[in-house]
Amino acid sequence: MQRRGQDSLELEARLRLSYINSKVFREDPSKSRGPGPAGSWITMESTLNAGIAMAEAMQNQLPWLEKxxxxxxxxxxxxxxxxxYFPAAYYASRRVGVAVLWISLITEWLNLVFKWLLFGDRPFWWVHESGYYGQAPAQVHQYPSSCETGPGSPSGHCMITGAALWPIMTAISSQVASRAHSRWVRMMPSLVYCTFLLAVGLSRIFLLAHFPHQVLSGLITGAVLGWLMAPRVPMERELSFYGLTSLALLLGASLIYWTLFTLGLDLSWSINLASKWCERPEWVHMDSRPFASLSRDSGAALGLGIALHSPCYAQVRRAYLGNGQKIACLVLAMGLLGPLSWLGHPPQISLFYIFNFLEYTLWPCAVLALVPWVVLMFSGQEAPPIRSS
Structure with missing residues (x-):
């Protein structure tokens, strides 16, 4: 009863504070934090406030779901x-694996640009910056995964993962459809895909990493991009295509960044807010910075091209790998993660970006070419002869 009474008092205080803020704004529109009509400002603030309330309810009413x-x-x-996901998909189906990698790097680049242009707040800092909760603090807390440094809209977890898992879902759906007669069984891959992405979106709200509208926009954009890009993955292109793609990703993002900077927009605002309001400094990771994802995307694009045109890949591309060999490839690839991950964590930020680029350039080479070649050689199986083109 006492707890219920405290909750009622807190709710009443918040409603009163929300009413006062709205009234003050209507009387003095100059107090808006940004341009636009008063109605749209109030609507957005109400939307963000509802997102905090949803996160508060999830954290306090369902604490047993935290893990x-x-x-x-x-x-x-x-x-x-x-x-x-990329190596697991690749050793199951080469075409699907390459599609996962390609869609991941293109979608992550687009997500970075969207975030720069949309200036979305994240809940873990907005709850402090907004001024809504000065008299009645929201009963929410942060986690190590909360303190991402990039802007919040749209959700990268939902958008990038939703797009990249699309070819996996469609490949499994086609396999199930060819063997199952029940409509419900044929729908299972799509249902699992949607359920997983919905769970990812809810987890981002729970962790104060995103607002619900950012999650929704990420889910929709990711599904659309996955549907559009899955049939258009470049499989047999010249090395220069992948090299130019890597360069275009780097130069394109840099051009957008400096254009916005020249216009007077400070794109480091989200890094400053994340560093200011994160409960623990060690929760602010360099690999969540916007340029970390850019170095990852451009490195993966270049690495994909190098791998597809490497001598090792030329020897193993026509080889048949049994299930045991595929499992061995996956285990060996996972074993290489330790040495490769060391490259991506120097203390200096400039070196971090360079080594992060190198790490994700080497990773496709290892997955597509080196690991299958090693497994093939140690299994005693001869690779098919290379045909001259």
Whole structure:
């Protein structure tokens, strides 16, 4: 009863504070934090306030799901698309694996540009910066995965993961459809795909990493991009195509960044707010910075081209790998993650970007060419002869 009474008093205080803020703004529109009509400002503030309320309810009413949400947000991390989903998909189906990598790097680049242009707040800093909760603090807390340094809209976990998992979902759906007669069984891959992405979105809200509208926009954009890009993955292109793609990603993002900077927009605003309001400095990671994802994307694009035109890949591309060999490839690839991950963590930020680029350039080479070649050689199986083109 006492707890219920305290909750009622806190809710009443928040409603009163929200009413006062709205009234003050209507009387003095100059107090808006940004341009635009008063109605749209109030609507957006109300939307963000509702997102905080949703996160508060999830954290306080369903605390037993905390470990579930932490695990789900880990599974939906875009970095894991490169490090886990890509090799697993590739050793199951080469075409699907390349599609996962290609869609991941293009979608992550687009997500970076969207975030620069949309200036979305993140809940873990907005709850302090907004001034809504000065008299009645929101009963929410942060986690190690909360303090990402980039802007919040749209959700990268939802957008990038949703797009990159699309070819996996469609490949499994086609396999199931050819063997199952039940409509419900044929729908299972799509249902699992949607359920997983919904869980990822809810986990981001729970962790104060995103507002609900950022999650929704990420889910929709990711599904659309996955549907559009899956049939258009470049499989047999010249090395210069991948090299120019890598260069275009770097130069394109840099051009957008400096154009916005020249116009007077400070794109480091989100890094400053994340550093200011994160509860623990060690939770602010360099690999969540916008240019970390850019170095990852451009490195992966170049690495994909190098791998597809390497001598090792030329020897193994027509070789048949049995299930045991595919599992051995996956285990060996995962074993290489330790040495490769060391490259991406120097203390200096400039060196971090350079080594992060190198790490994700080498990773496709290892997955596509080196690891299958090693497994093929140690299994005693001769690679098919290379045909001159």
């Amino acid at each position: 579930v949400w932490l695990w789900v947000t880990f599974l939906g991390d875009p970095k894991n698309l490169y490090l886990f």
